[in-house]
Amino acid sequence: MTKKLQQIPLVRDLSVGDVAERAGVAVSTLHFYEAEGLIKGWRNSSNHRRYGRDVLRRIAIIKVAQRAGIPLKEIQQALNTLPDGRTPTGKDWQRLATHWQAQLDDRIARLTRLRNQLTGCIGCGCLSTDECPLRNPADILGDKGPGPVLLEPGE
Structure with a gap:
């Protein structure tokens, strides 16, 4: 007597919970990514949210890029360059x-400058935002405009 092997159907799509677990993100993160246009899903006939398996790679790329400090808008723009x-x-x-x-x-260079200058002016104790005799004598940097002009590229 031969036993018939039970065939297990290959599931090509994943539930939102499956994707969240496999990708290591919260379900709310998936909803956010979808709302931002970073990933796409659909609803099945039972009105359950479903995703293709390929979404796992997209999420991995999003997570790596975020970890590198790339803003989500730039990640979205980059992913939008892919055909279809x-x-x-x-x-x-x-x-x-x-x-x-x-x-x-560029970001590394700016952060390195910030780290190296962090204790400079405020460390002196004057706490002046307008004039510092060591870093900004007579407020000469005020002519360059508002903001942290010493931390801009090329400084």
């Missing part, structure tokens, strides 16, 4: 990462 919103390939990731590399280098 398809899943990014390794080649796509290389292109996106190369584009972001210059931004990250």
Whole structure:
């Protein structure tokens, strides 16, 4: 007597809970990503939210880019460059990462300057926002406009 093997149907789509668990994000994060146009899902005949398996790669790219400090709007713009919103390939990731590399280098340089200057003026104890005899004598930086002009690129 031969036993018939029970065939388990291959599930091609995932529930919101499955995606959240596998991607390591909260369900609310998935809803937010979808509202922002970063991922796409649909509702099945039972009105349950469903996602394709490819969404896991998109979420992984979003998480890595966020961890690198790339704002969500820029991540969305980059993902929107993919034809028909398809899943990014390794080649796509290389292109996106190369584009972001210059931004990250600039951010690292600005943060390094900030770290190195952090104790400079305020550390003296004067706490002056208008004039500091060491960092900004006679408020000469005021002519360059408002804001942290010493921390701008090229400084």
